[in-house]
Amino acid sequence: AQSVTQPDIHITVSEGASLELRCNYSYGATPYLFWYVQSPGQGLQLLLKYFSGDTLVQGIKGFEAEFKRSQSSFNLRKPSVHWSDAAEYFCAVGAMDSSYKLIFGSGTRLLVRP
Amino acid sequence: ETGVTQTPRHLVMGMTNKKSLKCEQHLGHNAMYWYKQSAKKPLELMFVYSLEERVENNSVPSRFSPECPNSSHLFLHLHTLQPEDSALYLCASSQPGQLGGGYTFGSGTRLTVV
Numbered sequence: 001a002q003s004v005t006q007p008d009i010h011i012t013v014s015e016g017a018s019l020e021l022r023c024n025y026s027y028g029a030t031p032y033l034f035w036y037v038q039s040p041g042q043g044l045q046l047l048l049k050y051f052s053g054d055t056l057v058q059g060i061k062g063f064e065a066e067f068k069r070s071q072s073s074f075n076l077r078k079p080s081v082h083w084s085d086a087a088e089y090f091c092a093v094g095a096m097d098s099s100y101k102l103i104f105g106s107g108t109r110l111l112v113r114p
Numbered sequence: 115e116t117g118v119t120q121t122p123r124h125l126v127m128g129m130t131n132k133k134s135l136k137c138e139q140h141l142g143h144n145a146m147y148w149y150k151q152s153a154k155k156p157l158e159l160m161f162v163y164s165l166e167e168r169v170e171n172n173s174v175p176s177r178f179s180p181e182c183p184n185s186s187h188l189f190l191h192l193h194t195l196q197p198e199d200s201a202l203y204l205c206a207s208s209q210p211g212q213l214g215g216g217y218t219f220g221s222g223t224r225l226t227v228v
Contacts, residue, residue: 032213043118043204043219051214090157094213100145100164102217106156 002026004093006105013081014113021076021108023091032094033074034102035065039087047089050074061085086112117141120205120220128228129195135223137188137205146188147217148180149204157204163188164210195227 005024013019025031032051036044048059055067065076074091088107095101118139127133137146148160162170163182177199179191188205202224206217 032216034216036219041202041222041224043120043221044206044217045219046216049214049216092216099213100162100208100210101159101170102213104157 002093002096002103004091004103004105006089006091006108008108009106010109010111012111012113015083016080019076019078019081019085019110021089021091021110023074023076023105024072025074025091025093026072027093027096029096030069031096032102033065033067034092035059035063035074035076036090036092036104037061037087038090038107044090047076051094081110081112083112083114086110118205118207118218118220120203120223122223123221124224124226126226126228127192127195129197131195132191132193134192135190135203135205135225137190137220139186139205139207139218139220141207141218143207143209143218144185145208145210146182146185147206147208148188148190149206151202151204151222152200161190192225195225197227200225200227 003026034049035047038044048057050057050067088109090107091105092102121136145164150158160174161180166182177194181189202222204222205220208217
C-alpha cells in the first residue's frame with residue numbers, strides 16, 4: 001500500500017542552526033508531494049509542493065525541499081532555524097488511485113533551543 | 115485568513131448533547147474533507163465530499179454525521195459522543211482532479227467531551 005514515512009518523531013535544534021526533516025514515500029510514478037506546518041492548536045499550512053520540474057522547491061518562511069527519485073525522498077530543509085519555526089511538520093503525497101486524496105505522514109515535531 | 119473557516123474554534127459538550135461543527139470555504143473548491151487529529155496519533159481522514167456527494171467514509175462511528183448542503187459548506191453533526199472523541203477536528207478543501215494544488219485547511223475546532 002502507498003505510504004509516507006517521517007522517521008523522526010521529534011527533532012531538537014538550536015536557534016540559528018540548519019534543519020533537515022526527512023520524508024520517504026512509496027509510489028509508482030512521479031508523485032505530488034507536499035510539506036505542511038502546524039502550529040499548536042492551529043490547522044495545517046502549506047509550506048511547499050512539488051509535482052514536476054526543478055527538483056529543488058522553494059517555499060514560504062525560508063523553507064526548501066528536494067525531490068530525489070532514486071531515494072524516494074522529499075526532505076525539508078532550512079539553513080537557519082528561528083524560534084518561531086517550532087511546530088509540527090507533515091509530509092504528504094497524492095494518492096495514486098485518487099484525484100483528490102492525500103496521504104499524510106505521522107509528523108515530526110520540531111523543538112527549537114534558544 | 116486561510117480561506118477555510120471553521121466554527122466554533124472550541125467546543126465543550128456533554129456525552130448526551132447534540133452539536134454541529136461548521137466549515138465554510140470560498141475558494142471555489144469542490145471537494146471538502148473532515149479530519150480528526152488526536153494527541154500522539156496521525157491525522158485520520160473521516161469523510162470526503164466531492165461535488166456535494168460523499169465519496170469516502172472511513173469506518174467512522176454513526177455518532178458522527180456529515181452534511182454537505184453545497185460546495186462551500188460542510189457540517190459535522192455530533193451526538194452521544196464519548197470522551198475518546200475529544201480531539202482537534204480539521205476541515206480542508208481542494209479542487210478534485212487538481213491534486214497539485216494540495217489542500218487548504220481550516221484552523222480546526224478543538225472538541226472536548228466531558
